[in-house]
Each structure stands twice: as structure tokens, then as C-alpha cells.
Amino acid sequence: MSLRVHPVLFLSIPRLQRIVSARMRLLVLGSGAGGGVPQWNCRCPNCTQAREERDLPFSKNVFRHTQASIALREAGEPWLLVNASPDLCSQFARQAELAPPEGAMRASPLAAVALTDGQIDHATGLLFLREGTELTLVCTDPVWKSLGSSFPIVSVLRHFLPVNRLSYPAQVGSLLLEALPLRAGPAPYEAPSGESGHVVALRVTGKKSGGCVVYAPGLPEISSELADFVAGSDCLLVDGTFWSEEELAPMSRERRRSILGSHLPISGPGGTLEWLAKLPIPQKLYVHINNTNPILDPGSPPAKEVKEAGVGIAYDGMLLSLYSPHS
Template identity: 40%
Template sequence: MKIRVLGSAAGGGFPQWNCNCANCRGVRAGQAGLQRRTQSSIAVSADGAKWTLVNASPDILQQFQQFAGTWPTEGLRGCGIESVVLVDAQIDHTTGLYMLREKGSPWPIWTTDPVFEDLTRGNPILHLLEHYCGVDRQPVPLDGRSFHPQGSASLDWRAMPLLSAAPPYSPHRGNPVPGDNIGLTVIDPASGKRVFYAPGLAEVDDAVFDAMSSADCVMVDGTFWTDDEMISLGLSKKRARDIGHLAQSGPGGMIEQLSRLPRHVRRVLIHINNTNPILDESSAERAALTAAGIEVAYDGMEIAL
């Protein structure tokens, strides 16, 4: 199984277009140890030839240009991506679908029922695509059954509901329902290897910890360093957990949760907000992650299991 990180940043990317925080100023100035990042998305493949896209970032055209696995190889039009799996209905995970409208046949798009509802009502992007390529919606089961998206059909995909948050436009925003946000376990039956992917994660409950412990690699929420990060910078009145993210530091934070995993599990943070000090490779926070055996995802990162 092969995994390609197409984008590793949270919504807005890095640098964010209107942000003047120290990180964004530094990366614009070319400061050493700061690397530009596009918004969060990965691609998964069983053979390295055909791929499944997980989340369609607004930066998807740039991401495809930088990844040869997506380029057409036969005929006048084509793409190495054969289907799309969405873990939620957030803008930074779905609006890239607009850029994929030139496909010559309906896109197989795998979603839970709540996400499908959000993308046909609150933000009806799937209805819009019917005027272009069309949509072949495929339901993602939440009962532990495997599903097999096109492009990686030989792999076993399993979804589990997560405690996080629906988009602000969703009718579920203040009343979450199972399936607003999911974590994905992808298993290669040939090798038995598995990855757990959850870019939006507000709490590590027993079920989530079991899924993480059973994986060979976890790619999980790296949005904020502290729970009050946006408040302390004067950028928001909401804590990380209020918008569906578990901060890395502090009691019960992601560092502490990841430290409980078996030693063989590879630990990778993804979906990193532009304000997070871990983006600075020379920071004390980045050193703390390194000491804990935790990696920070970057655009173009490749993982083979």
C-alpha cells in the first residue's frame, strides 16, 4: 500500500493568504525551517498506478501538477485518480471537487449520509457537478463493514464515526450526528499492513485508540499546538476543541495519546494550522515532537506499508 500526502496544512494553507502571524511572515520571507504547505489531502494506492483521493482540497490542481501519479497516461484525457472518499463536508476537504468537473464520466464519490446531506443541501456542490461530469455517489458504511473505492479496490477500507464538528453551514453544526466526521482504516490484505487516517479529531475514545493501536501508521489531527491557540493570538474566541480538534500539548493532548501507542506504530501529524509552532523546524515545540517520535507531514511525503 502506498500513501501520498498531497496537502498537509489545515484550511487556508501555509502561508494563509491573509495571515500575518510569525509563521506566515517567516515562510513568505524565505526563513529557513519553514516549508509551504497546501490544504490537507492524501491519495492511496494498492499498486502505485491507480489511486483513490481522500478529500478534495481547494489546492487540488497544484497538488495534481506536483504528483505524477495523477497525470493522464493513455488517450487524450485521463487521471490516475479513480474515485474520491470524503471524511467530512468541510470546505477545505470538498471544494476541490469544483476543479474536477471536466471528467468525462460521473465521479465515484464515497460519503456518509450526513456528509451527502450537507453537500446536497447546505453546500450543494454535488448537485452542481451534475451539470458537468456527474456524480456516482457511493455510501460509506459506519458499522465496520469494508468498502472498496475505485482505484484501490483490492484494499479494505473501514470507517468509524469521530467526535469532531460539522461545517458551520451544516444543520448538524450544533447537534452532531454519527458520520459528520469519520476516521478511516485502510488495510492491505496482501501484507496485513494498515493505516489510520483522521485529520479532524476532537477526542481519542476507546474505539479510536483501538483503531490507532492496531495500525502500522497513524496520520492524525495536527491542527493546533494548544487548545487556546487562536484565542491567545486574538484570532478567534473558540478553543480548538470547540471546532473539532484535539490540541497536541497539555493533559490528554495528542502527544500524550500517541505516546500510549505500541512502539512499532509510526506517528504522523497532518492538517496543521498556519499558527501552529510545529511548522517551524527550529522551534522547541517541533523538538518536543521529535523527542516523542512524532513526525510532521509535508506536501509530497510518501509512505509505503
């Protein structure tokens, strides 16, 4: 299985119709880390550049990034939302494909919401889905517990609509969802816990298309289990929070310790770029990019280094189509 772009002129009409009907669509709603770019309280160079883009059309934005989230679906099915950021409303408003289905005055384009963790940046957007008629969440046991207690979003939502929960592995329509627990602890506002599953990498496989996507916006380590988990995927979206530890210097010691325990740097020995450059995966992208990260500037040496390694940098509104060439 691999990501393919076929010249339409060389395909028969029946062949082209089969490809279109079998594809999996992946939409990057947001590509920034917590707070997005610009952050409300920051005057770093990237945030300054992002503010200068405020009057430009969305398609012309280079530095502006909302908080990380993606959506996936196969032909004829509703969307699976992966993580619900605080920017959910503006992200949905910008995407025609996420409008309510035709023929209904009020309806949801979503089949379910899958969570890679229960952090504020990835779960707060759930509150904006309260006006639906039903909500299905796919998450691990620790995340489900957190959303019912220390960060009680589910308790609030249940005043407005039924909330159902699925555990991993799960099937949503024709999409199979599998999770790999990562070595990361609970959110800062929770009690310490040795329980596994506070943070996961997510693999989504389409039964119709054969496409396979792995999404890991928080990556604390590269393990043999992770290598097996991403093997054979068509598209891999990986934690690109920061380029090097130098970006963390202005932060408090506690904040630096928290970030280093949850996110690997891109550069240097043992960094994610060294790993990604060797992976035989057709599409490799950085996502969850912090406002301090120099790769946000496409003209910077770090951005060029990423590109030369065969890795892309995700942006808001990025749309990919994946399918098996044998479908």
C-alpha cells in the first residue's frame, strides 16, 4: 500500500471511478502546538510574522497555525475527528467539507471523535460539539477517567447530549482505529499515575481504500514498538513541537522538564528527523509545531533541512487522498 498520484489522462474512466470511490481523505484542520501561532501572549519572530498575516486570505497564511487536529473519512461516510482543539469552531468554518450534510438544517458531519490524550489542547473543543444530538468518543481508560473527573468535560457535555464511549481498538464506519500507548504521564493537573494509556499514537486503516495513517502529535520516545506500529503506513504525522532544546531556555525549569518528557526534539542525534529520514513511508509530515520552532519559516535552514530529508511540514487546510493502487 502506498500514497499515489496518478495522471488522470492515463486512467480509464472505470478505473478512475474506482480510485475516487475508494480513497481515504485526510484533512489537517490545525498543525500548531498548544496556543497555536500566534500565541496570544508572545512576540517571538514567528508570532510577529503570524500577526502580520491577519488580513490575508486563509490560503495565503504561512506562519499562522491553529492547534493540532486532523479529520479522516472514506467515500460516502461521515468524518472521524482526531482530537478536538480549542480552535475547533474556526477550523470547521474554514472547511466546506465539514459543513453539515445537505438536506438537513442542523446535523453533524462527524461519526466520532478519537483522542490521542486528554490534554486541554486536544479535548477542549469537545465542548463546542454540545449542540449535536449525540457524541461518540474513542479513547483509552485513563483519558476517559480524566474527562469525567479532573477535567470533567464529559460531565458537562452530558447536560446537553448523550455521550457514548468506545475503547481502542475500535471501528468507526469502515475505519479501523488502533492505539499504541506511549511512555508519557498524565496531564499536569492530574495526580501522578503509572497507568498506561495517558498518551497514544493512533493508527487508522480504511477497509475500503486500504489507506493507513498514523498520527502521533505527542512523541516522548522512539521505541521498537513504535517502529512496528508505523511500518507499512502510507502517511505518518509526527510530533514536531520543537527543533532543539535551545527553544526551551526562556521557560521555567518545571515547564522545560514537562516538555522534554513529552516531546522529542526534531534535530540532533536521537531526534525525530534522523529517524524519519530512514523510514520508507511515502508521506511523512511534522505536525503539532510550537510557535518557537524555526521550521515554521520556510526560508530557514531548519525548514530546508527537513525538506531535504524527505519530510514535509503540515499546514492548516492540507488535504491528502490515500488509497491502495490495487483497489
